[in-house]
Amino acid sequence: MTDISIPNITLNNGVTIPQLGFGVFQVPDEQTTEVVLEALKAGYRSIDTAAVYGNEGGVGKALAQTDIPREQLFITSKVWNSDQGYESTLKAFDETMSKLGLDYLDMYLIHWPTPEKKLYVETWKALEELYAQKKVRVIGVSNFQPGHLEDLINQSSVTPAVNQVEVHPAMQNRNVIAADREFGIATEAWSPLAKGEVLGEKPIQDIADKYGKTPAQVVIRWHLQEGRIVIPKSVTPARIAENLDVFDFQLTAEDMKSIDGLERGYRTGPHPDQFN
Numbered sequence: 001m002t003d004i005s006i007p008n009i010t011l012n013n014g015v016t017i018p019q020l021g022f023g024v025f026q027v028p029d030e031q032t033t034e035v036v037l038e039a040l041k042a043g044y045r046s047i048d049t050a051a052v053y054g055n056e057g058g059v060g061k062a063l064a065q066t067d068i069p070r071e072q073l074f075i076t077s078k079v080w081n082s083d084q085g086y087e088s089t090l091k092a093f094d095e096t097m098s099k100l101g102l103d104y105l106d107m108y109l110i111h112w113p114t115p116e117k118k119l120y121v122e123t124w125k126a127l128e129e130l131y132a133q134k135k136v137r138v139i140g141v142s143n144f145q146p147g148h149l150e151d152l153i154n155q156s157s158v159t160p161a162v163n164q165v166e167v168h169p170a171m172q173n174r175n176v177i178a179a180d181r182e183f184g185i186a187t188e189a190w191s192p193l194a195k196g197e198v199l200g201e202k203p204i205q206d207i208a209d210k211y212g213k214t215p216a217q218v219v220i221r222w223h224l225q226e227g228r229i230v231i232p233k234s235v236t237p238a239r240i241a242e243n244l245d246v247f248d249f250q251l252t253a254e255d256m257k258s259i260d261g262l263e264r265g266y267r268t269g270p271h272p273d274q275f276n
């Protein structure tokens with residue numbers, strides 16, 4: 001499977017990111033090394049972790065063991081809510097880097113806006129500093145609503161390159177995606193499979209049967225054809241490979257529309273306005 005060629009998306013600063021990556025939320029640290037090595041073997045090159053996942057160390061061990069050249073990898077991590085603020089973000093970044101064992105990071109994100117804290121602009125200044133020092137190739141945000149984006153951009157010199165938000169057939173987040181597009185920000189879909197909860201939906205199953213693919217492959221294809229970056233997670237080797245085997249079929253406009261019809265405003269995670 002290592003010959004699979006994953007398309008790249010060019011971000012607003014010219015850096016490219018693989019459109020399909022691998023997430024490690026809720027993978028225990030001690031299992032993360034083998035899971036990440038499995039994903040790299042399958043052909044993934046982009047890995048999404050976060051300080052709060054508690055498994056940056058496990059990711060770091062996998063990166064130390066792989067013989068894939070560093071420049072072919074795209075590693076993302078995120079600053080956690082309790083570390084927001086200028087100095088505390090710089091400190092959190094150093095801890096992240098020491099756990100990952102890297103001398104530069106590909107992408108660093110503010111994990112949640114936590115609007116009640118009123119610290120995301122200060123936190124962003126720290127990310128701008130890390131970017132200026134070339135310790136990070138891409139800086140971005142996660143879970144930012146259109147109002148948070150506008151507020152941040154009005155007070156900053158660097159526009160976020162990516163907004164990583166919850167997107168799947170049952171929660172399509174169209175207003176956030178429209179705002180991202182307006183600001184030139186790429187949307188990255190987290191919980192792209194709704195944590196597996198949409199895979200039994202009849203329209204998805206019917207489309208999967210039509211192409212001889214699985215429901216997960218159909219949903220990943222739907223994200224890719226919408227132009228989003230997508231980071232499904234699995235600890236199961238067969239699924240890790242399955243989720244990457246999505247480049248030999250194409251959904252029709254009618255298939256896409258039928259998946260669009262599954263929108264029901266269903267969040268697997270908290271609403272960004274209320275999470276502090």
Ligand SMILES: NC(=O)c1ccc[n+]([C@@H]2O[C@H](COP(=O)([O-])OP(=O)(O)OC[C@H]3O[C@@H](n4cnc5c(N)ncnc54)[C@H](OP(=O)(O)O)[C@@H]3O)[C@@H](O)[C@H]2O)c1
Nearest residue numbers: 023024025190191192193194195196216232233234235236
């Ligand atoms: N920025 C944020 O706030 C935020 C929040 C949540 C997630 N994320 C990121 O997004 C990534 C993905 O989201 P997620 O982990 O929440 O959920 P997800 O990728 O939507 O779904 C993962 C779940 O689906 C199952 N699954 C995966 N592939 C499958 C397949 N082919 N067939 C059937 N079931 C399958 C997995 O099971 P097994 O693992 O048991 O195989 C797991 O239970 C995370 O890992 C993380 O990197 C970011």
